[in-house]
Amino acid sequence: MRKKYADIIDVAIAAGVSAATVSRSFNHPDKVRADTKKRINQAVERTGYIRNRAAQAIHGKRSGMIGLIVPTLDNAIFANLIQAFTSTLAEHGFTMLVTTHGYDLKSEYQLLRSLLSHRVEGIALIGLEHNAETYDLLELRETPCVAIWNYNQLSRIHCVGSDNFEAGQQIADHILSKGHKNIGTIFPQLAGNDRAAARFAGVISKIEEAGLKIPNELRSQSIYSIKHARICCRALLQRDTPPTALICGNDVIAQGSIYEAQALGMKIPQDVAVAGIGDFSGSGEIYPSLTTVRLRANKIGIEAAQLLVGVINGENTQSLTRIAVDLELQERESTNFQINAENA
Amino acid sequence: MRKKYADIIDVAIAAGVSAATVSRSFNHPDKVRADTKKRINQAVERTGYIRNRAAQAIHGKRSGMIGLIVPTLDNAIFANLIQAFTSTLAEHGFTMLVTTHGYDLKSEYQLLRSLLSHRVEGIALIGLEHNAETYDLLELRETPCVAIWNYNQLSRIHCVGSDNFEAGQQIADHILSKGHKNIGTIFPQLAGNDRAAARFAGVISKIEEAGLKIPNELRSQSIYSIKHARICCRALLQRDTPPTALICGNDVIAQGSIYEAQALGMKIPQDVAVAGIGDFSGSGEIYPSLTTVRLRANKIGIEAAQLLVGVINGENTQSLTRIAVDLELQERESTNFQINAENA
DNA sequence: GTGAAAGCGCTAACAG
């Protein structure tokens, strides 16, 4: 089995030209006469030729691949983000090479190396919390790179995302505006999760600014799971003096809280108000609809892809670009109830 | 800028051996003396060398990439599936190159060509409905390939997935067992969606077997969206004689139906029972919890990855492997109500 | 415009 599939030489022979001309016809079409190009294209058809990007990539040419390292794909909001990212990339001729590390930052470095060994032209990471060696390698190889999802004005690499601190502030402000004074929180573990940590800090900053505080007993911690969130919520709502409002670190936790409150026979928002962060698909359609802060995963994905493509094409070589995609407070049914002084 | 990064020759020089030995040290470690390997590894460290898989792939060797063509990533259940698929692939040393076509089968062929041009070692497709040219190209290139998500005993390529016809039968049987005679359906468009079509056919087969029928007015069509499902559900429930049970083509539609019924002040399952298909993450935790047929995305993803890796490694060359991953009826609150004769 | 030839980074014989 000498040669399995048609290569550029077979095409050249079939078209009666040299391999060089075939190559040029693909890469610099303007340097080849129109009728020659036509003959070549016909030869491609006839031979069933499919270009070999691996062979191209070897010349330091484009591999046409972007690497993405993501904690997990199994998450509605990342799925949303990644879909926007890939399809925008595809519009620019790039295909995405994806790896997941399951929130293990240590393995992220290895994944990066693997991606680099595939000679991806650029790398996208989720969030800004990465190991030093990851950052160092990125710098050493001068790999075009963008951090997606979080905005931070001090980021070491380009970033496109939401300001999670501000998201926390917005939702806290909203809850405070409804007159709540007895507020509980259910957040994911903050360590190793800069998103959650920033959101929580934003919430606390506003609460304290209002002269209130959230006692430790009302700060609950839940993993990213409706089931577990329900357990946390139940514990909070069955206290002697349950909070009148629950601020949840994300919409999954908030949805779990809504279900649990309903299962306990409580009315939302009258008995307890629930707010989330994220505006995941479905949050606006559940009953009661969930008040939350929209993170605009779609827009972030698109902008991140555009930025990365720009960097790869040599724009933006001077400075770091940091894009804060705006947030949108979504006031919906789950908090639509004003507490009066006596209730508080 | 002659050579930007260390190549195998730099490593060879640094280690005081030949390039061939370096190559061997990676690819056939047993054929190299231990201390030579150690020197080479140190040289790799010192030079910051990262292997170039593109250059390897050119030798007809492994590119280490698997191509995945998926309708969309923006979908909880696919996300689940793909996560299992990628991580299993990763265990076997493969990285996934992903493309999405947004349910446009025509563009699928182009995406396949693109993936092939990257010299992926295998291809995974979602479902079994693909254009003839897609199947033909796969056959022509003899590309290891597996269709994920659907099981069909007549499939043209390896497949791992659920028997959607049976899923439809299971849920219909369950609804019938609860005494319902006036049943409505809300399904996605069936054309171009073999999954939905098979499920629907399964439902209808059981309904007719029971001597019943579903009039056209009670066969509603909804896109994959909670919001749109709510609209469809409302139309059904506001009829003069609303159905006592709703069988939904997937859990997203079912969740929408639950929310809408609640918003209309109806009790589930007493006023109307709702059933889905899929058992998406969250379906068991919403209130009321949703009766559905579990599709086991996780297991499917893992088995599909293992099958594909096997095919790539030269097993299974004789026959087509078709794996039907078992279904699990999840009886939950949303249908937990027995209709008596008078109610029917 | 087009062809000939050199070479990208790596691997697979083949000797030694």
Added chain:
DNA sequence: CTGTTAGCGCTTTCAC
């Protein structure tokens, strides 16, 4: 065990 040699499929000078 290790080095030498000849490519893999393609792109890019440099001539013509």
